[in-house]
Amino acid sequence: MRGTGHHEHLARHAFANFNPRAREGVNVFSRRSMLKAGLAGLAGLTLPDLMRLRAEAAAKGQSMGRNKSVILLWMTGGPSHIDTWDVKPDAPLEIRGPFKDIPTSLPGVHICEYLPKQAAMMDKFTIIRSVDARESNHEPNQVFQTGNLEAEPRLNPKGHLYPAIASVVAKLRGANQRGMPPSVVLNMQSRSHVAWGGYLGKAYDPFRGDNVSQLFQLPSGLTLDRLRTRRALVEQLDTLRGDIDASGAMAAFDRFGHEAFDLVAGERAQAAFDLSREPQKIQDRYGGHDWCRQALLARRLVESGVSFVTIDLSNHSASGTWDNHGDNIPPYGGIWNGLRPLLPVFDHLLTTLVGDLADRGMLEDVLVLAMGEFGRTPKIGTQDSSDGRDHWPVVMSMTLAGGGFRHGQVIGSTERDGGAIRERPVTPGDLAATIYHHFGVPLGETYLDHQGRPRFIVEGGEPIRELI
DSSP: OTTOOOOOOOSOOTTGGGOTTSOOSOOOOOHHHHTSOOSTTSTTOOHHHHHHHHHHHHHTTOOOOSSOEEEEEEOTTOOOSTTTTSOOTTSOHHHHOSOOEEEOSSTTOEEETTOHHHHHTGGGEEEEEEEOOTTOOSSSOOHHHHTOTTOOTTTOTTGGGSOOHHHHHHHHTOOSSTTSOSEEEESOSOGGGSOOOGGGOGGGSOEEOSOHHHHTOOOTTOOHHHHHHHHHHHHHHHHHHHHHOTTSHHHHHHHHHHHHHHHHHOHHHHHHHOGGGSOHHHHHHHOSSHHHHHHHHHHHHHHHTOSEEEEEOOSSSSSOTTOOOBTTSTTTBOIIIIITTHHHHHHHHHHHHHHHHHHTTOTTTEEEEEEOSOEEOSSSOOTTOSSOOOEETTOEEEEEEETTOOOSEEEOEEOTTSSSEEEOOBOHHHHHHHHHHHHTOOTTOEEEOTTSOEEESOSSOOOOTTTO
C-alpha cells in the first residue's frame, strides 16, 4: 500500500514533558534587530517580479476579493483520526484506543475527550471524516498541500515540481496588502514538511518565518541606512532614465521596486512579525507554548495582509510530531504518551485562534484548516508496539472553520472500524478547489510546466458543496 512505509528516525521526541527546559514562544529580540530589513531571509523571492505579476493578474480581471486569507495548521506526521475527530466508542479496545469520547455542542456528534474546547464550539467548525488520502505520503508532504495526486516525489520524479496551493495563490492573487509577502510558513522544522513553488519558480516559494531574527537581517556590511541610500540612488537613476524612456517601462519598474523595498524594510512587515506589539492580555489568552505563539503570529500576519500562512505543527525534523508509531519507536511515542500530550495544546491553539478571529470580525474572511497527510491504522499496536498506529492513507479526518462557509456540521463517515470511507469521499483536489473558491481564484486557471505546457491548478476536484 502506498504511503505506509515506516522510516528510521533518529531525533528525540521533542514533546517529551512539553520541553520544560526549552525556551518557548516566538523569540522577538530588540527593536533594533526588528528594524533590520531582511534581504537575506526572503527565500529567493524576486520581489519586483512578484509584484508585477500580481498587477498583471489584476489587469486581466481576476477577482482580488476582500481580504481573504487562509491559515493552515499542518499537523505534520498524520494525526490519528480515530483518536481525534472520528471516535469509535463502541468498537473493541484495540480499535477505539485508550481515549474516551465526549459529546459536542452538535447533537449526536462526539469527538475525543482531549478536545473539550472544540467540542464546546462545534457550531463554528466543520469536521470532514471521509478525506481520501490514498496517494498521500510524508517527507515530502505535498499531495494535500498542492491538491495534486501526482505531487508524490517518492513515486514521481517530478512530484516536487507541482506548486503549493499557497504558491498558486501568491502568483494569481498576491498579498492582501502592499508591503507584505503573499505566503508565509512558520515553525518549519524541515523543508520536507511543506510544499514549494515548483513549476512556478522560487519567486513563489513561501516567505520563511520560522526564525524571526533572520527575517529582517541584512547581508554583512549592509545597514538599513545604506539600503535606503541605495534606493535613493536608484530612484535618481530611474528618474533620469525615465525622462528618456517614453514607453513608461521605467515608471512601472519604479513602482514595483518601491513595493519590493516596502516588503524588505517597511514598517508593516516589521510590525506584523513583532509579537511585543500585541496587547499583553491577548498574549496571555494564547499562552506561552510555542505552537500557540505561532498561531498568534499567524493571526497578526493575515491581519496585516498576508494571504496564506502555514504553521508546521511539529517539534522535530523527522516525519513529524503526530507520527505516533508507538512508545517503543522513538521519537514519537504511541497514542497515550505521544498523542495525548499534543491534544490539549492543539485544542487550545485551534479554539483560541478561531475565537480571536471571530472577536475581531475576521472569521468570515479567514479560512482555518487543520489537517495532516493521512490517518492511522484502525487497529492499535502496529509494528510490534503496544499502543502505536501506523500510516493509513485510506482515510483521514480534518477540521475547518471560518472563510464565510457553512459550519456546525460533519461531512462524510467511515466504516465501523474507521478503516475505510463509508460515504462522501473528499479528495485533495476538492480541498484545493475549495480554497481557490474561497480566494476567488478561477478553477480553470493554468500555469506552465518546464516544457511550456499548461497545467490546471485543479485536477479532478470541485469545491465542497456542503460548505458553500
